[in-house]
Amino acid sequence: MRLQTRACGPLEANCYILSSDNSHECVIIDPGTDAEGTIVPLITALNLTPVAVLATHGHIDHVQDAAVLANHYSIPVWIHSADRHLLSDPAAGLDRGLSVWLAMILPNGMTEPHRVELLDDKETLNLAGLEIQVIHAPGHTGGCVLYSVTEAEDTFIFTGDVLFAGAIGRTDLPGGDSTVMLETLRGPVLGLPDAARIFAGHGPSSTMAIEKTTNPYLQPRFLDLSDF
Numbered sequence: 001m002r003l004q005t006r007a008c009g010p011l012e013a014n015c016y017i018l019s020s021d022n023s024h025e026c027v028i029i030d031p032g033t034d035a036e037g038t039i040v041p042l043i044t045a046l047n048l049t050p051v052a053v054l055a056t057h058g059h060i061d062h063v064q065d066a067a068v069l070a071n072h073y074s075i076p077v078w079i080h081s082a083d084r085h086l087l088s089d090p091a092a093g094l095d096r097g098l099s100v101w102l103a104m105i106l107p108n109g110m111t112e113p114h115r116v117e118l119l120d121d122k123e124t125l126n127l128a129g130l131e132i133q134v135i136h137a138p139g140h141t142g143g144c145v146l147y148s149v150t151e152a153e154d155t156f157i158f159t160g161d162v163l164f165a166g167a168i169g170r171t172d173l174p175g176g177d178s179t180v181m182l183e184t185l186r187g188p189v190l191g192l193p194d195a196a197r198i199f200a201g202h203g204p205s206s207t208m209a210i211e212k213t214t215n216p217y218l219q220p221r222f223l224d225l226s227d228f
Helices: 035-045 066-073 081-087 096-105 178-189 208-214
Strands: 002-008 013-019 025-029 049-054 077-080 116-119 124-127 130-136 145-151 154-160 197-200
Touching: 002 035, 013 035, 013 197, 025 035, 035 066, 049 066, 049 124, 066 077, 077 081, 081 116
Parallel strands: 025 049, 049 077, 077 116, 154 197
Antiparallel strands: 002 013, 013 025, 124 130, 130 145, 145 154
16 A cells, blocks of 8 residues: 655645555545645656545545545545535634634635535445545544555554544534543544554554553543543
């Protein structure tokens, strides 16, 4: 499997280009703010053909350029139904202060991509020669998902803003829920295999073995809370 990573925009959200060794097709994961100017030349240089945009969730730093790229390549954006509204109403996922900032940088707002496909929990997407398992993981937003890809003996998990190296996503924005996040951490996240490599929405990669050992939010003293 081939993986390219670029941190895009002022919040340095990771955008991933993922392809099989045996295919010239690829998927684009989380093309956020200013992604187009970086991702289009990179895909051209790699001689790849995108077949889908995958959104881990609907926050603007992860999907601002999703419609631009999807429409450019005539491909769909895949997103969970709970976050679909954020593709055309990004302010709905922000607090008041961030909404003011949004109005300044996007005075004309955002428009939903021409093609949108909705994700189901435990669905498997067959795209670009890859089998991509979808795992619903709400808490940061209602529509957060993890994407799990296994090739040979390697498992790659794209966690968006659910799980970072040493941290987890915030739950205080509209659509966030700390109680739901705890359930996600106890269930889908801790259920990931130790050997899995973790590729987060921001920051460096990690492994589940490291996160289960060192991430303070995956320890019993935190997971036993009823809220946070």
